[in-house]
Amino acid sequence: MRIQVLGPLRAWHSEAEIDLGTPQQRALLGLLVLAGGRSLSHGELADALWGGRPPRSAVNLIQTYVKRLRRLLEPARLARTPSALLPRVGDGYALRVPGDDVDLSRFRQLTARAEAARRDGDHHAAAALWGDALGMWQSPPMADLPFLVAHPAVVALAEERRAAVARYGDAMIAAGAADEALPILAEAAAAHPLDERAQARLMRAHGAVGQRETAFAIYLDSRRRLADELGVEPGAELTAAYTELLGEMAGTPDVGAAGGLETSSRAPGTLPDGPGRGDPPPTRQAPPAPPPDPVPPAQLPADVHGFTGRSAELSALDRPWAADRRPDGPASGPVAMAISVISGTAGAGKTALAVHWAHQARDRFPDGQLYVNLRGYDRDRPLPSGDALTGFLHALGLSGQHIPLDPDERASRYRTELADRRMLVVLDNALSVEQVRPLLPGTPSCAVLVTSRDSLAGLVALHGAHRLELGPLLPAEATALLRLLIGDRAAADHASSVVLAEQCARLPLALRVAAELAAARPGATLSELVAELSDQRRRLELLDAGGDFRAAMRSVFSWSYRHLPPAGARTFRLLALHPGPDFSVHATAALTGEGVDRTGRQLALLTRAHLVQSSAAGRFAMHDLLRAYAGRLSRTRDAEEDRTAARTRLFDHYVAGATAAMDTLYPAERHHRPGAGPTAASVPPLESPVAARAWLTAEIPNMGSVCAVAADGHGAAHAVRLAAVLFRHLDGGHHTEALPFHTHALRAAEHTGDRAGQAHALTNLGVVHWRLGKHRSAADRLRRALTLHRETGDRAGQARTLSNLGNVHWRLGDQPSAAHCHEQALLLYEELGDKVGQARTLTNLGNVCQRQGKYDLADAYQSRALALHGVTGDQIGRARTLTNLGNVYLGQGRYESAADHHGQALELFRRFGHRGGEAYAMTGLGDVFLRQGLPLAAIDHHRQALRLFRTIGERYGEASALNGLGEALRVAGRPTEAVVYHVRAEAVAASTGERDEQERAHLGTALARGDSNAADVSRTLR
Template identity: 50%
Template sequence: MRIQVLGTVRAWLGDEPVELTSAGQRAVLGLLALAGGQPVTRSELIDALWGDDPPASAVNVLQTYVKHLRRRLEPDRPARSRSALLPHVGDGYALRATADTLDLLCFRQLSAQATAARQEGDDRRAATLLDRALRQWQGAPLADVPQLAGHPKVVAVAAERGAALARYGELKIALGEVAEALPALAEAVAAQPLDEAGQARLIRAYAAAGRRADAFEAYHAARRRLADELGVDPGPELRAAHDIALRDEAPPATATRTAVPAQLPADVPDFIGRDGELARLDALLGSPTVVISALSGTAGVGKTALAVRWAHRVRTGFPDGQLYINLRGYDAERPVPAGEALARFLRALGVPGQEVPLDAEERADRYRSLLDGRRMLIVLDNAASVAQVRPLLPGTPGCLTVVTSRDALPGLVARHGARRLDLDLLPHADAIALLRRLIGRRCDEDPDAADELAERCARLPLALRVAAELALARPSVPLRQLVGELADERRRLTLLDAGGDPETGVRAVFSFSYRQLPAPAARAFRLLGLHPGPDVEPYAAAALFGTPVTEAHDLLEALAGAHLLQRGTPGRYGLHDLLRAYASELALLDGDETGTTRLLDAWLHTARAAMTTLHPAERGRHGGEPAGPRPVPIAPVGDPAAAQAWLDAERGNLAAAVAFAAAHDLPGHAVALTVTLLRYLEGGGHVAEAVAMHAHARDAARLTGDVAAEAQLLNNVALIYSQQGRFPQAAEYLRAAIDAARRCGDLAAETRALGNLGHVDAWLGRYDDAAARLREALELCRRTGDRAAEARVLGNLGQIYRRQGRHADAEAHLRRSVALCRDVSDHIGEAYALVSLGHVEAGRGLLADAADHHRAALALFRRSTERGGEALALDGLGSAELALGGAEGFDRLLQSLAIFRRLGERAGEAQAGNSIGEAHAAAGRHGAAREAHAAALAVAREIGDRYEQARAHSGLVAAAEALSDQATAEIHRRAALAIYAEIGAPQPASIFG
């Protein structure tokens, strides 16, 4: 026997449902269940059933209800025997049930276990138990017995759920999982709209999740409700929550709190000395305030080595992880901008790439919020200025930041209280000890020569290591002779450098080491000074050097063996910034800059090949072949896994390449690389890189007057902003794209921009404007004879007409779009039109036809790896299948939501969330429906999607009515009707009838 009262009143014998034919039977069973095993008197039952005006036959009717219940619930009970399940107790009845047989008792048992777990400090187990407890609820208690909606026992049990929701939300916040807490907190507030503590809790959670707009809206709605219904102002707890949102002081949000980055480079081998400096760094530990150490000193003095050595020594004291970045502050070509560094840190902290804010200030806000309450070590290496560092500083105690720079960074000390540690040259004894460890007994055989060598190297660790490698490479040359040759080299450089370069000693070592290289290795070293990215692998080196790959690999190994190149991750190599500057200087003197063009060509060829492997149906989006002969060979990217791996490994180099090309009169490469990589960047969530690369490419296009390229790039950036739900910014870029396209007479670009702007207008609920844009685009298509573009525009216009309730016009446009797409073999456009056509048919009740169209679209999308389209088709197909009684429908809706979230497509997330809410409601799961619609409403409000806001409000009306919350239903009804009137669209009929 199982009984359900948390929702509709139902019972089962084994797997067979018990037929409870009358509302009176359900009411009696429900009231006895709510008593939790305690007896309920006859008069209490009569009062609940008939109030102040019971019929004369009330006792007999009640007895009849009980008799029928016993027969149905205990069919094997002999006549006139005492009921085991519904015994007569005193002047009333009781229901004998356990947590295994009654959902209310199961809920209470799990809730009590959760309380005990929290008292024992096990918040994770407590949250799990509460989650299980809340899953017992399928709606308002006794939902199908409306006459009992206001009964004290029903109200009291509903309040138990509200309290459990609040506790669950608090636990999720404590566990750093604010995003998962929000639906529960929002539902608790919806159930108790005048509960100031609950409202305050929700506002704090919104602020913690970075959704300050929602926090403010929740506060103002609560304030209005208190004023309208109680005539009072918000209390101190609610005002305090509002203040937190204003100051953005909320605790860190989301599951990213579980990410524990470990980004420190490998510890430095043969580290010598610096005991005093290490001790001073040790003294920073345990400070209750924000600690920043500014570690400064001349180039090559060992700042990075000291910072990394100390960081490895103390890393266990920072259990939340270590962040590291080389800011390349003294790279003349491309220091790392603070915004780019923040994007890297956010991804390391677990923020999905598509959720990294596009604005640098927003990134800094998110970064500081994530670090709040954590104990992390942050190493900012090779900073050029305080401006480069400041956005990367945490805002609260617990984190320790070490900054290395050639500059003393006085602003960091003055404004941020940094503890400065000036790193001097190695003490002479330590310099000798390092040489002895590197060279061995030759130092002891000629100690005077070793002393002089240390001084010739200016006691700089980098120079000492290069000189030691020279000595090891020439074992038969006495140390004294090597010192003399270095002295001659220094004199040569001094004569060449009339300015008296203070680093002449270091340059003398580099110069002498370079001149010992064989000619091919020396040329390779020079060319590496032209490499724009952070590291290099053999295929890229082969293009740069103009050699076969095996030879390039051998040259890289030879330079690494001479300590002129650093080995990084397997197969990759990097240059110290001093060596990079020296190699670049040599390359410019040599005048051989063709290597860079070869490298950019190779990257462009490989990128196009990789994108074609991953997206074969979109070859046309990658542009034409680059100028010049194809580099042979390029990295193997013919396999999808290899293509993806190459793009991921080279992403930093490719971003640097675009910036380099834009700054060095190579605009074609800047534009072509950016356009080629757009799908990879946006699909992989690398939106920060995508926006940065488009900015550089657009600068290049402007400098050369390539207005057509500028229009294309503006269009692309608008798509990125649209994907993140930032529609006003997208519209701004699209208007600029239209202007650029008109200036250069590029009708195709103008058509594309008009179509995209129509999309944005539609998302914002401006359907008349959207239709006007699309009709203008349609006219351009027909004027130019561009049937492929015409097909896409027809499909988009059909979607607008569907939203406006113009179903005949919508169907005509969509069927024309499908036919045209098939004629021009545009399978993606065909699939999108089929999805819209499926929605039109579903709205007309043609569910089987709708499902067929969605299935066809799904197959086309999956064949082309169009993940956003796949999610759209899953959304439509899932709803259609559920309406037809199919079992797989709900799983398809969940898949759709998961894909949209993974892609960061916020509009799709709102759409799928509303579909899930409608599916829950159709199955009678009204509490779950309310959660889904509330979450969809929050997303739709955040991005300004008016249609999905209205749809969510409509869903919340249905949920509130089913849960007998007429006041809340009326609030959402007014909101839905207002939005539908505003956007000029009728409220669509539910696909579920």
């Protein structure tokens, strides 16, 4: 007998085809084939056959279908003989067919052999085997049963073919036979237009056969599609293919994939034609260096010290991979995406098991491992899946501009980035299927490991997850762990070890806490400690009957807690009030109101007792079960006014710490930030820029949690103040993180009726939207903020908002409106005597005049701004004004002065670690070098600027650098490449509405193509 599922479902006896009956009957057989020998229950079959709405007679119908299929597939079987082919297994059925009788099994055997040949470096053999495997497909799987198209097993099978096509294409390209693979690669790319890897592979195939224009067209179409449908630029894979293509065409290295009140601009002008006098001719340029391989993410926490037992569970986690392990080599990976769910009671060691297995299996995932603690049972705030996606996309190498704001689009981009990669994704401490589902990859080459107290039945039913219910350790494993942790006393008194293990319900967390308390009291025998714990448990049971694992946990925790000194016990209780994922000794000192040294000793004590865990240097975390226990203690033993005071001290600590860090990094803007409130003695020393940046990097996640909790509780003023203080830091390229901060601040201000706070939050949100290139929404928020500032009489707020609104008009090409806003802002700043605001507004006015071609007036404004920066000591403002003056001098033809000012600005920006300013200075120098007849130096500087702009997500700068690169390439005699860069610049500028760079791109394209009307275009644009 033969069965086919790689196309319409069909079956044969010898050469005679079998009529498999009704669609539901055929579908039942197909599902059993795809289950690969695993039984499917009546419920699973009914949901699949009737779309989740089975009739009342579903079980009877399924039994009827099975009987008919048995008669069709086993005609020689006696009526009352049990079926060997389609037996009943539990509450369902399984199909037991020899592997060679099913086309899917033969397909998988061929792909496994192809993968082995690829690992051995034999691309010709690999290509032939993958070609044979793909030749078995007649159409999409079970194409005659359209109601199964969305079933997880059918989707997974389609993904297997998609992965095989990808590997076949790579092998054919490597084997020099790309032309034969073009039809199937084109089909795959057309079927998945947003799959950047598929588009990149098709580009490489066309490039390999010399069809470079077609490859370029694929890239440009893909870039437009990504921008239109997802609002993102090409990722690393598509950019790398494009880079390789340019390198093949030109033999030169190409571009890598790579805020505030005042802005930077460049001067338009006519460019020289022909190669530069000071550069070597293009033919002498070195061949391109291969792009560096990205570092795979390796986010797993450290393996668990003293991990003991769980051999059966580790084997169960291996099982999804075991089916494809070749006897002569390593596993090739599961044939469909493996999802394993480790569920069980709190404290059972789910995370320890997951992390331990992940470390053992990491070699199977050469493209990296992603890890996130979803904090599903955190009382304050489980981690939203959208935030987890942001972290994963950052780890995969995406900069802020490439991470969509919409969570659904973010999930789509995540799946695109993981396509064809072999990665492990560990989702720890999940609350629900809804929290997990957006974090699932869409490719069978990845594996997912989930831990949760919930069984997550939906992952099993809809996504084929393997569930592992984790119970207590086996008795022998529990006593072995005690011997490891306690030492000789446990080994010498086995009977007491057994009793202690049972008192801890054989749960690893309780065992570690109890063992540490025993180890800390070497003078007591183990039997004495067991008796003491038994007495503690009896006393607790009088207050709280139960007897389940929770009673054991509470007994052990209470036993350990009772032996803490009063200061340590108080510290433990108050730590439950910290809403963030981890905490420092200084934050803990704020909670307790104690000195840092004394608090450090208490944390060391709690760490030794396993009541908190030490993470990175100076950082600590708390198991959510222990946090819940500490919270319960605090609510019953600490007065509410003491808890409120502790929480207020913590909020004050973060506001004061943020203020100190910002004062170090941006001292000239102190008066623009709200006051820090009470001075927090626990703030660490942040006098150096390095220390300030390190503190901000470590504490931003905690401050995000604080801002959210404060906005929803009694700390609304802290939420408003904290977001406002952090504005300048978040404006430096942390736009994705900035949005929730300012959104929380706005909600908090609205909740308390704080109109001034609403105005500042709206201004900050307007700036974030402007940075993201969303100018219309930015203008709307800024106008609302301006109205509120006027109603509250806040002239400084009016000035700042007007200046930012002027920048939005400037970017949109509305220079009269931009000038009007800046002039109003300048008058307000002059009335207030605010020299920092005056200087920044003057430089913005200079940019407007420069854009209008009024270079002398622009020079005057920028020079006044530079003089004021010297008075205020605003070094970042000074550097930006130097950059803008360089652009003015470029427009005036004063090239030496322009280069000098850009060079000074570059030095300042680098000294202060300001990457955005560094990028503007670099692209400014590129413009100068081009005017000086040095196009290759210009190309290099624009290339470096472009990398920086993409890293920080500065869209206007990206368009400017792309246009500068196009202009330099044209002058260097490479017009085809120049057109590509101008087209890209036009797309970026069009997506944000920035007219000047769109016009510059039009002109550059016309000049590069040798358009006879280019001169007229140039005159028109001027």
